[in-house]
């Protein structure tokens with residue numbers, strides 16, 4: 001697909017607007033026409049958790065567990081990084097809107113975006129899914145969230161740096177590391193107290209489920225949930241993409 005042009009099996013169709021191309025693609029996918037390769041039409045099966053509840057959280061489970069704790073009232077913001085690739089591949093409950101920015105991809109965007117959305121939609125609750133590397137760019141906006149009595153759920157993936165970048169290039173390079181930060185202290189520096197916020201941390205799948213349940217129940221406070229993940233662990237969609245990019249990078 002290009003700007004106002006689609007190439008299908010070597011044939012070009014132009015000019016065609018993206019919305020018309022997507023409409024046609026949708027019609028083909030739901031019809032009996034047998035021109036779409038079967039792997040493209042992925043059957044959505046319920047996820048079976050791979051890790052145990054008392055074990056470290058796996059990326060292949062993480063986003064499903066988060067999706068299971070969302071409801072129609074949530075506006076989800078998925079930051080560039082494992083968060084975007086993780087949640088993009090997961091079926092969300094009906095009514096949930098998910099925002100990401102795969103084209104421009106400027107990290108740090110989703111934290112203030114979730115704040116703006118919360119101000120614009122006071123009857124909704126923002127759920128921010130953000131990595132430690134991205135959060136470090138715009139974390140100070142937590143101060144405005146607290147000042148404005150905004151009550152988002154911030155799920156911060158602490159995986160020791162730029163995991164999505166490690167998957168694409170420079171797995172163990174220093175440029176994919178970030179400084180060690182105390183994420184539990186960070187909101188406090190921006191005005192978080194026991195009265196206006198709840199700070200949680202999860203290292204196992206069981207702790208994650210309990211923390212997300214608690215976060216959903218505490219509706220009138222800012223919740224920051226720090227999730228510890230392995231620095232080399234990536235969600236399945238990102239594994240597919242990085243495998244496809246590998247020959248070009250080697």
Ligand SMILES: Cc1ncc(C[n+]2csc(CCOP(=O)(O)OP(=O)(O)O)c2C)c(N)n1
Nearest residue numbers: 081082105106107131132133134162163164
């Ligand atoms: C402003 C900006 N700088 C750098 C990049 C390149 N980049 C894309 S994703 C990413 C790392 C994100 O790391 P993190 O937020 O920790 O997510 P993780 O993949 O570790 O979960 C970087 C550096 C970018 N997209 N935008």
Ligand SMILES: [Mg+2]
Nearest residue numbers: 131132133161
């Ligand atoms: Mg990270």
